[in-house]
Amino acid sequence: QVQLVESGGGLVQAGGSLRLSCAASGSTISSYAMGWFRQAPGKEREFVAAISWSGTGTYYVDSVKGRFTISRDNAKNTVYLQMNSLKPEDTAVYYCAPSLLQSSGNPRPQGSWGQGTQVTVLS
Numbered sequence: 868q869v870q871l872v873e874s875g876g877g878l879v880q881a882g883g884s885l886r887l888s889c890a891a892s893g894s895t896i897s898s899y900a901m902g903w904f905r906q907a908p909g910k911e912r913e914f915v916a917a918i919s920w921s922g923t924g925t926y927y928v929d930s931v932k933g934r935f936t937i938s939r940d941n942a943k944n945t946v947y948l949q950m951n952s953l954k955p956e957d958t959a960v961y962y963c964a965p966s967l968l969q970s971s972g973n974p975r976p977q978g979s980w981g982q983g984t985q986v987t988v989l990s
Contacts, residue, residue: 869895871963871979872891872981876961876987881988882952884951884952885953886948888945889903897920900917900968902917902963903916915935916931916936917968917974931950934951934952953986957986960983961983962983
């Protein structure tokens with residue numbers, strides 16, 4: 868079973884940038900689509916971005932399009948989320964997970980979660 872460790876979160880001013888990493892161990896993720904999800908205080912976990920197993924397909928929630936970029940390095944068994952032009956509403960705990968890409972609707976997380984990484988954006 869794959870274990871996932873998210874890192875790279877922190878405290879940043881609005882307009883700043885962060886790069887999150889999701890390192891997998893125990894199994895390769897190279898054959899899985901992978902996604903980033905986030906959960907803000909008092910809110911349900913939501914989809915943020917996903918990437919196909921090959922990296923050729925990327926998907927984003929409308930609120931982050933043009934600001935966030937998801938990528939992967941299958942040789943390193945790692946998925947990244949580059950976040951630019953951060954806004955206070957991006958404040959949340961960010962998680963990665965293998966994801967099921969659907970013909971309609973957002974990608975769905977599959978399997979267990981890591982511990983997440985906290986992103987706090989100050990106004």
